Amino acid sequence: xxxxxxxxxxxxxxxxxxxxxxxxxxxxxxxxxxxxxxxxxxxxxxxxxxxxxxxxxxxxxxxxxxxxxxxxxxxxxxxxxxxxxxxxxxxxxxxxxxxxxxxxxxxxxxxxxxxxxxxxxxxxxxxxxxxxxxxxxxxxxxxxxxxxxxxxxxxxxxxxxxxxxxxxxxxxxxxxxxxxxxxxxxxxxxxxxxxxxxxxxxxxxxxxxxxxxxxxxxxxxxxxxxxxxxxxxxxxxxxxxxxxxxxxxxxxxxxxxxxxxxxxxxxxxxxxxx
Amino acid sequence: xxxxxxxxxxxxxxxxxxxxxxxxxxxxxxxxxxxxxxxxxxxxxxx
Numbered sequence: 001x002x003x004x005x006x007x008x009x010x011x012x013x014x015x016x017x018x019x020x021x022x023x024x025x026x027x028x029x030x031x032x033x034x035x036x037x038x039x040x041x042x043x044x045x046x047x048x049x050x051x052x053x054x055x056x057x058x059x060x061x062x063x064x065x066x067x068x069x070x071x072x073x074x075x076x077x078x079x080x081x082x083x084x085x086x087x088x089x090x091x092x093x094x095x096x097x098x099x100x101x102x103x104x105x106x107x108x109x110x111x112x113x114x115x116x117x118x119x120x121x122x123x124x125x126x127x128x129x130x131x132x133x134x135x136x137x138x139x140x141x142x143x144x145x146x147x148x149x150x151x152x153x154x155x156x157x158x159x160x161x162x163x164x165x166x167x168x169x170x171x172x173x174x175x176x177x178x179x180x181x182x183x184x185x186x187x188x189x190x191x192x193x194x195x196x197x198x199x200x201x202x203x204x205x206x207x208x209x210x211x212x213x214x215x216x217x218x219x220x221x222x223x224x225x226x227x228x229x230x231x232x233x234x235x236x237x238x239x240x241x242x243x244x245x246x247x248x249x250x251x252x253x254x255x256x257x258x259x260x261x262x263x264x265x266x267x268x269x270x271x272x273x274x
Numbered sequence: 275x276x277x278x279x280x281x282x283x284x285x286x287x288x289x290x291x292x293x294x295x296x297x298x299x300x301x302x303x304x305x306x307x308x309x310x311x312x313x314x315x316x317x318x319x320x321x
Contacts, residue, residue, distance in 0.1 A: 026294075029294060030291070030294075033287060033290065033291065036287075037283075037287065047279060047283060048279055048282060048283070050283045050286075050287075051282055051283060051286040051287075054286050054287055054289075054290035055286060058290060058293075094297070097293050097296075097297050098293070100293070101289055101290050101293045104285075104286070104289045105285075105286035105289055105290060108281060108282045108285040108286050108289070109282050109286060111278045111281070111282060112277075112278040112279045112282050113282075233290075233294075236294060237297070240297050240298065240301045243301045243302070243305050244301055244304075244305075246305060247301075247304055247305045247308050250305075250308040250309060250311075250312050251308060253312060254308070254311060254312055254315060257312075257315050257316070257319060258315070260319075261315070261318070261319060
């Protein structure tokens with residue numbers, strides 16, 4: 001396991017997988033979206049069920065990315081390893097993009113379903129916006145501090161990520177704890193429905209178009225396109241993350257080469273007395 | 275012409291699709307630029 005913790009070795013392995021992840025991500029992501037556009041109308045929401053297939057994957061991913069960044073930051077702080085820090089640097093822009101997508105799709109979907117684009121009294125919406133600010137604060141914090149001392153910048157960034165993970169936990173449970181405009185988490189509903197769809201495929205379950213598990217849950221007919229879009233979106237952004245990890249490693253290499261170059265210039269200048 | 279329902283469906287798919295295409299292009303561009311910069315610096319160091 002430890003041999004993959006070496007950044008160069010890890011990147012060699014990750015870059016070998018990257019084209020396949022990207023191709024599969026594009027295929028499943030866009031394929032799932034097209035499937036999502038062609039699903040039959042929902043009994044209650046009619047055509048307005050369709051934004052579900054783009055909103056849920058991006059909202060879920062925005063929490064997953066921040067959660068995994070916080071775990072990686074904790075690992076970096078405890079074991080002082082550079083790979084988790086590189087992961088955090090690369091994952092932050094990806095997380096910010098998917099959070100923006102979640103906010104935009106949520107607002108557009110909210111207008112016809114909740115009768116408003118935005119409501120400051122809804123904790124789930126406000127926490128998602130706070131999550132976007134946290135991504136931006138982390139990016140700016142590390143970039144600004146790294147101009148003087150890159151190691152310090154990454155370390156302070158890791159402390160910030162560990163300290164601010166509470167937003168992710170709150171976002172996950174706030175719909176259960178408080179009375180909010182935003183509907184309940186789709187996670188548990190999707191997991192249970194996936195089980196039912198799998199049983200159905202194996203010929204041991206009930207009809208695929210069964211009733212939703214919960215009163216406000218989604219019908220099982222929408223689960224396959226949702227899962228395909230989720231998987232595609234996650235694989236796609238994972239492939240983008242690998243590119244960005246490579247970018248961060250090159251930036252580190254550039255900094256070290258420039259430092260060596262300026263030290264060599266200073267030495268030459270001193271030796272020749274110019 | 276465009277009601278809220280139409281904007282909700284097509285706007286959200288458009289936003290998600292554009293974000294994916296934009297992320298792909300930007301990531302490719304910044305990585306390509308960094309690679310070129312590294313090659314240039316290596317050549318300068320060799321000289």
